[in-house]
Amino acid sequence: LGAAQDVPPSQVLQESMPLTIKLRELNAEAGAENLFQDSPQALADTAKNRAKVTYWKTKLQVRPVYDFQIHTASSLASGPFRRLKGHPELGVYTPHLYLSDFWLLEKEYTPLNETLAESPLNLTLSYETISLWKWSLQTQMADQWMQQSEWGLTDTQRDSFMLKRLILDTNPWILAFSGAFIAMHTLFSMLAFKNDIQFWAKNESMQGLSARSMVISWFCQVITGLYLLDSQETSK
Known part of the structure; x- marks a missing residue:
C-alpha cells in the first residue's frame, strides 16, 4: 500500500462501470434447449414481452488498451476513439482502461430480488491487456447493439447473447470453416447471378x-x- 500511495495521481487510470444492469428476464440455461419444450422462437417471442429485471454482473474484465498508434485531433473525435482523453496542450492522451462486460452470458448475471437479501454478491475480476483493434471492434459492436435497441429494429438482447454463445461455445476450426463456406457460397451465388444477367442481356x-x-x-x-x-x- 505504501508503494501505491507514492504513485503520482497523473499516472493513475480511473474508470467506472455500473455493476448492475436492467435486462429482460434471462434464461440461465440458454443454449441448451430441450427438444421436447416449445420451439426456441416461441420462447424468444415470450421473453421479448417480459418486463426488465435488475441483474448483478458476476464477472468483469479489467483490460488496459495496448495502443502505440499515433492519434491526431481528428482521429480522437471519431468512432470509439472518442473515449480517449486527449491533452492537446501536451500533445499526449491518457491510456484507456477498458472495463468490459462484453463476453458475459446469461448464466453470469444474477437477478437482484428478495432471495438475495442476506446472500453475498460475488464479483470475479480478471486482468489482461487488449489490443487496439479488439477494443475498437467490441466497442463498436456494443454501440451498434445499443443503438438498434433504442430504435427497436431488432431484439438486440437475444441476438447479442446468441452471437457471443456462438463464438465462445463453437470450435474455432468449425467456426472458421463455416465462415469460409458461407463466403464461398455468397461469392458463387453472386457470380451465378452476374452470369444470368449477362446471358439475358445479350440473348435475342x-x-x-x-x-x-x-x-x-x-x-x-x-x-x-x-x-x-x-x-x-x-x-x-
Missing part, C-alpha cells in the same frame, strides 16, 4: 431454351419463397 431469341424447365424452376423458387415466408426463423 429463345432458341435452345426450354420453356418447361423455366416454368418448373420458377415454380420451385416460388415454393421455396413461400416456405421461407412461413418459416418462424425468418418471418418473426
